[in-house]
Amino acid sequence: MMIRLVMLAEFVAITAALAMPESLQSLGLASFILATAALVVAIFPSPSFLGLAKLLRPGPAVVLAAPALWMALQAMPMPMDTLGNPIWATASAALSAPLAEIITVDMGATMLSLAQYCTALATALVTAVITLDRYRAARVLHILLAIATIATAMWFGKETAGVAGPDGSTVAVLGVLLSCATAIRAADQIARHSRPGTIAPAPFLALSGATIAMIVCLGALLIPTNSAAVVAALVGSGILLSVFAIRRWFLGLWGTAGVFATAAIFFIASVTVIPFRTNTDVTIALSTSSQIATERMLQDVRPAGSGAGASTVLLPLYRDIGIGAPRERPTAAAAMVIDMGWAFLCGLVVIAMLGACILIRRSLARAYDYVYPALGAGASIALTILAFADNGILNLSASLLIAALFGLAFGQSVSGAGREAMSWESKEASARMAGPVPASRPELAPAFVTLWPRVALAVLGIALIVPTLWMILPGWYLGGQSSLSAAITAAAGWPNEISKPVSVAAAHEDFRIRGESRTRKDPALAADEQKTEVPAASNAFARALRSSPLRGDIWLMLAAASKQNSIQTAAMLKMSYYTAPNDLDLLPLRLSVALATDAVVRELEFRDLIKRDVSLVVTRRPAIRPVLVAAYRAASAEGKIYLENLISELDPTYLDNMRARNSRQGSR
Structure with a gap:
């Protein structure tokens, strides 16, 4: 029952992120739901942690924690004349206040990026725990396919109507991969379980749904002629079909080598279709949109980056003057280089390729349910291509869907992980029914093995709850927009709304001022509130500049x-x-x-x-x-x-x- 509630909460968070526009509220809602799900899974004991401990070994745990640690390090004070950005010294002189030099140029944007990464990480780990059971894994696969197909149809409808919306090509590519995996699984079930003269309704129903989803998602990619996304979808599906062909017809070393050689030729032929941009940075070579400002930013990249999420803050400095010009968005690869540095992007690409190889090897080693790790391998290759073509994989909705997909892939990648968990649960149940047993050597290994994944999930849940409350509580307390934001807008005649990090800083400053006035119960401060709004607003935005100069x-x-x-x-x-x-x-x-x-x-x-x-x-x-x-x-x-x-x-x-x-x- 608890697992079902966690599944429901997770898919509600993913659906809400896809349905809502990219905003602070959608991030806060998703992080709160997934933090609660992670805490529930960590607090209530479950035999699934034996399987999770088998998956989450020290090496993968370090890889998953490294981006979060690097983002946190970027927001910490640096020694003078080292990695700190020089903008802090300039801002310190302008504000006449001492400011510590740090790597990031926008602490608010970095903290929001850290919260989004932790939300995606919680999604992946919770999904991995859920999908250790093969029957729940099948349900998760079908639900993810339904979510991706509906989201792709909605995005394509908006694009056809000419309504500006977020880039949905990433979700469409994931929909193609999920439909291909569902079709392969249904075909295996039909071949394995169907008897002559009989029809198994469930596999045929799944195959029909996968076919419809494939048509919708491929149509959304082919009609606008998004060549990079089409190639990414075909290459990812090719990985799935290659594993299927090896399992079905080409067992053995030479058969496997032949299939992968054919897949490599197909990949090279597909890549030639993409219009590469010459004489430009490799991170934007596949992009079809204007990347003039991004090229300028890439020329000034610092070794440690400019801070997670800083590419959106730096973009106005490098953008050309223009009214009504389309808003440029750096590709995901370019944004990672600008935000985190070249070393981070290179390491991420290497890890993605190694992860794809590991998943392919595990897929070929499994007796059944090999389609899930193969799906993860195909997604790893496809998303790497997409990272150099557009910015879609960094969106909140797409990142949650990607995290759930990889959680499903790794949850079913180790053969016997779910079986070991279930057998340990049955052993415990039998021992309880048998009554007290003579004292013997205690079995500490299972308890020790399952402890640290639970602690890791609990820490992740708490780490998500704290920034969620930090983001949402002032807005709820103040009933929407901060009065300081409204005051300074009215005083300056400001035409546009304020960005997320700055609005959060202003709301927290207003929250602090009102809390102090209520604690002290100062009637004079309440009476003069209207007279002091603009000076208070100046202080609030000066504080905002100390985190975003x-x-x-x-x-x-x-x-x-x-x-x-x-x-x-x-x-x-x-x-x-x-x-x-x-x-x-x-x-x-x-x-x-x-x-x-x-x-x-x-x-x-x-x-x-x-x-x-x-x-x-x-x-x-x-x-x-x-x-x-x-x-x-x-x-x-x-x-x-x-x-x-x-x-x-x-x-x-x-x-x-x-x-x-x-x-x-x-x-x-």
């Missing part, structure tokens, strides 16, 4: 909120220019703040930066020229003179128009 929008918020101190405004504004030079969403407010501060207008470096923004609006983006009128109206006397001189050089005819519009708006 590359937020050009937040630097601009602080510059707008500190207009009384021209020196501080100049420092904050300079950081905004350098950390978000090409973000046109910041241009209206940035021009208004810059031209309203005489100390900024008088400095030569700022004059060049202001001239760049004004030139961009006048010559390349005439549709947003009204922002110049708003900036002119808010500018100081020196700022108005400088803006008039700039516009007279660029477009003298627009200068009179701007003055006239300013006069009309001022007379209203």
